[in-house]
Amino acid sequence: MSKEPIYLEKIQRSLVGRYRAERVFRGCGMLAVSLGLAAVLLVFVDIFIKGTGAFSATYIALDVTYEKDLLGIENFADQRQVNSGDWEAVYKQALRRDFPDIRKRGERRKLYALVSSAAGYDIKDRLLANPGLLGSKETLWVLADDDIDSYYKSWLDGNAYTARLTDGQIRVLDTLINTERMQLRFNANFLTRGDSREPEQAGIWGAVIGSFLTLMLTLVLSFPVGIAAAVYLEEFAPKNKVTDFIEVNINNLAAVPSIIFGLLGLAIFINLFQIPRSIPVVGGLVLAVMTLPTIIITSRAAIKSVPPSIREAALGMGASRNQTVLHHVLPLALPGMLTGAIIGMARALGETAPLLMIGMVAFIVDIPAGFTDPATVLPVQIFLWADSPERAFIEKTSAAIMVLLGFLVTMNTSAVWLRKRLERRW
Amino acid sequence: MNTSATFGVGTPSESDFRDTRGGDMSEIGLTKGHVTVGSVEIQAAKMTARGVNIFYGDKQAIHDVTVDIGKNQVIAMIGPSGCGKSTFLRSLNRMNDTIDGCKIEGDIRIDGEDLYSPKLDVVELRARVGMVFQKPNPFPKSIYDNVAYGPKIHGLAETRVDLDEMVEKSLRRAGLWDEVKDRLFQAGTGLSGGQQQRLCIARAIAVSPEVILMDEPCSALDPIATARIEELIEELSHNFTIAIVTHNMQQAARVSQRTAYFHLGRLIEVNPTEQVFTNPEHSLTESYITGRFG
Ligand SMILES: Nc1ncnc2c1ncn2[C@@H]1O[C@H](COP(=O)(O)OP(=O)(O)O)[C@@H](O)[C@H]1O
Ligand SMILES: [Mg+2]
Numbered sequence: 001m002s003k004e005p006i007y008l009e010k011i012q013r014s015l016v017g018r019y020r021a022e023r024v025f026r027g028c029g030m031l032a033v034s035l036g037l038a039a040v041l042l043v044f045v046d047i048f049i050k051g052t053g054a055f056s057a058t059y060i061a062l063d064v065t066y067e068k069d070l071l072g073i074e075n076f077a078d079q080r081q082v083n084s085g086d087w088e089a090v091y092k093q094a095l096r097r098d099f100p101d102i103r104k105r106g107e108r109r110k111l112y113a114l115v116s117s118a119a120g121y122d123i124k125d126r127l128l129a130n131p132g133l134l135g136s137k138e139t140l141w142v143l144a145d146d147d148i149d150s151y152y153k154s155w156l157d158g159n160a161y162t163a164r165l166t167d168g169q170i171r172v173l174d175t176l177i178n179t180e181r182m183q184l185r186f187n188a189n190f191l192t193r194g195d196s197r198e199p200e201q202a203g204i205w206g207a208v209i210g211s212f213l214t215l216m217l218t219l220v221l222s223f224p225v226g227i228a229a230a231v232y233l234e235e236f237a238p239k240n241k242v243t244d245f246i247e248v249n250i251n252n253l254a255a256v257p258s259i260i261f262g263l264l265g266l267a268i269f270i271n272l273f274q275i276p277r278s279i280p281v282v283g284g285l286v287l288a289v290m291t292l293p294t295i296i297i298t299s300r301a302a303i304k305s306v307p308p309s310i311r312e313a314a315l316g317m318g319a320s321r322n323q324t325v326l327h328h329v330l331p332l333a334l335p336g337m338l339t340g341a342i343i344g345m346a347r348a349l350g351e352t353a354p355l356l357m358i359g360m361v362a363f364i365v366d367i368p369a370g371f372t373d374p375a376t377v378l379p380v381q382i383f384l385w386a387d388s389p390e391r392a393f394i395e396k397t398s399a400a401i402m403v404l405l406g407f408l409v410t411m412n413t414s415a416v417w418l419r420k421r422l423e424r425r426w
Numbered sequence: 427m428n429t430s431a432t433f434g435v436g437t438p439s440e441s442d443f444r445d446t447r448g449g450d451m452s453e454i455g456l457t458k459g460h461v462t463v464g465s466v467e468i469q470a471a472k473m474t475a476r477g478v479n480i481f482y483g484d485k486q487a488i489h490d491v492t493v494d495i496g497k498n499q500v501i502a503m504i505g506p507s508g509c510g511k512s513t514f515l516r517s518l519n520r521m522n523d524t525i526d527g528c529k530i531e532g533d534i535r536i537d538g539e540d541l542y543s544p545k546l547d548v549v550e551l552r553a554r555v556g557m558v559f560q561k562p563n564p565f566p567k568s569i570y571d572n573v574a575y576g577p578k579i580h581g582l583a584e585t586r587v588d589l590d591e592m593v594e595k596s597l598r599r600a601g602l603w604d605e606v607k608d609r610l611f612q613a614g615t616g617l618s619g620g621q622q623q624r625l626c627i628a629r630a631i632a633v634s635p636e637v638i639l640m641d642e643p644c645s646a647l648d649p650i651a652t653a654r655i656e657e658l659i660e661e662l663s664h665n666f667t668i669a670i671v672t673h674n675m676q677q678a679a680r681v682s683q684r685t686a687y688f689h690l691g692r693l694i695e696v697n698p699t700e701q702v703f704t705n706p707e708h709s710l711t712e713s714y715i716t717g718r719f720g
Pocket of ligand 2: 512
């Protein structure tokens with residue numbers, strides 16, 4: 001059957017317009033995607049540039065002598081001597097020897113301030129680990145103060161930042177730099193320590209552990225409860241007004257600003273149940289309540305997406321409702337449920353507002369050892385550092401964001417991976 | 427058979443019907459007190475339905491259906507789509523229980539036992555009355571696990587060897603054994619459509635049901651796969667009671683001993699298959715089998 005020529009012509013003419021519309025549409029889509037990617041890239045690059053500095057720290061080489069008199073220690077077995085030992089005297093003596101012309105008390109103090117107050121503890125740890133060093137000499141790299149760190153890093157970039165240093169200090173630093181006694185080394189402290197008022201000693205590990213403990217609890221509480229609720233609502237609940245009402249409210253809860261959950265936690269868990277504030281238990285409870293609606297909703301969607309024909313097949317074989325759910329629906333819905341849970345967890349990991357309400361914003365130096373130790377979490381740590389005036393905290397903040405992003409990316413990737421793996425439908 | 431097919435394309439509905447006949451239901455015999463013509467009752471009945479009404483919410487899908495299903499026989503249920511064949515079929519193993527708002531009145535029995543009495547256990551009923559669906563729906567598990575599922579949940583096999591035997595026997599009866607014996611532990615969903623449907627039949631007969639309900643089991647299959655299933659139905663009918671819904675009148679004619687014609691939720695006629703296709707008693711049946719609507 002051939003078309004009349006007039007129709008063919010009309011079709012051909014309309015084709016031009018259709019193809020143009022398609023090109024425009026596709027172009028818009030690609031533009032939108034590129035804009036999104038560019039924004040993400042910009043943020044990542046900015047954070048990366050600012051944050052990498054935190055993974056290195058400035059160290060100063062000092063020729064130290066572990067003199068017994070100086071330390072006030074004869075024997076490391078004597079706990080009283082260890083407790084009263086003057087560890088800082090070791091690096092102070094070395095500094096005095098290296099810069100003998102600085103004599104005034106104020107200037108001396110400025111000289112000592114070049115070294116981080118953590119150096120004393122490092123010396124103590126080193127001596128306790130190697131008691132044989134007592135009485136000997138060595139060249140020791142000691143951690144520099146954060147202002148020195150800022151100065152040295154900016155000096156390396158060719159734009160020395162001197163605002164918080166005296167002229168005398170800068171002269172000393174230049175001497176150290178010229179004699180190659182100043183060096184950037186890997187900053188293990190950042191990854192192994194808790195928070196500190198001194199930026200050069202501040203680490204992320206306390207917050208990582210705090211986040212881990214809190215999220216463990218969140219997962220343990222919200223995942224089983226969420227799945228049970230979803231299964232009940234989807235498979236067993238009668239379809240009536242009460243169920244509808246519950247459904248509407250779950251959807252509402254998912255949209256409630258997270259800070260409200262913090263207020264709820266404050267009122268119920270802390271005021272009513274008297275759970276101490278600032279601990280992972282209460283943080284986990286609050287985040288579990290917050291995550292629950294998300295998990296219920298994604299789990300229900302996962303259950304809904306199981307083809308009804310599978311249910312019919314099982315029921316038609318004489319499987320009970322329960323068996324149908326356990327043998328067929330749940331295994332098929334599990335990848336979706338896990339994805340939902342991981343996305344929920346990722347959101348909980350990045351949550352700050354509700355935790356501020358329940359006191360997880362406290363300044364905590366010790367690394368929490370359990371669910372009832374005061375703790376802080378990664379996003380709150382970022383918030384705290386971003387709020388600190390010291391210049392050195394800028395790079396810490398960005399580095400902490402990098403760590404947080406690292407966890408988020410890992411979690412989301414594992415969600416995708418899990419889904420891919422489990423989705424091989426049998 | 428299609429000589430007088432002047433119309434009948436598309437989905438017939440109540441209004442189609444009025445247009446073609448130029449009158450309403452009562453004029454052509456579908457009165458409120460409509461009585462099914464033919465022989466609804468049969469000597470050796472496996473299942474009996476008496477005065478069955480089925481509702482979806484307020485809407486009535488089945489009106490006052492009375493029919494017997496003969497032991498070790500195949501009864502075909504035919505009729506225009508939407509006339510309630512599936513609805514009626516599903517009431518025979520209470521699959522309608524799973525649909526919210528579906529309500530059943532009347533009396534359905536298997537071997538004299540009331541299907542809807544509170545004493546009857548629906549799990550047990552479904553072990554006695556198996557079902558094969560329109561779209562092949564094997565579980566997303568291995569071929570073996572598909573067939574073994576029924577025996578497992580009903581605790582029919584004492585040992586693994588028993589279970590293996592049951593699986594083999596069912597697959598053999600479903601005519602699938604030779605095709606799958608080397609890949610029993612591969613996914614059932616990897617089979618062709620016709621093989622999947624035979625797997626579903628094997629799965630259904632693995633628990634040795636007394637009755638097998640089939641809802642358009644071949645409508646998703648090609649003619650060759652369809653022919654295989656029809657052969658299978660013929661074979662199975664020696665040992666099982668079968669009720670099959672079909673769109674395909676030739677199929678009904680080939681596999682069944684009795685045929686029931688449904689129209690707008692009513693059972694119009696039940697007669698031996700040969701009679702239905704050669705000498706229908708009711709004018710509506712005649713219109714349908716001559717292709718005036720379908
Ligand atoms: N789950 C359901 N809910 C409401 N109405 C239904 C449902 N299933 C079927 N129906 C209605 O019942 C009537 C009979 O449907 P069905 O038994 O599927 O017909 P058939 O199998 O003969 O094509 C149709 O009008 C259909 O719309
Ligand atoms: Mg149907």
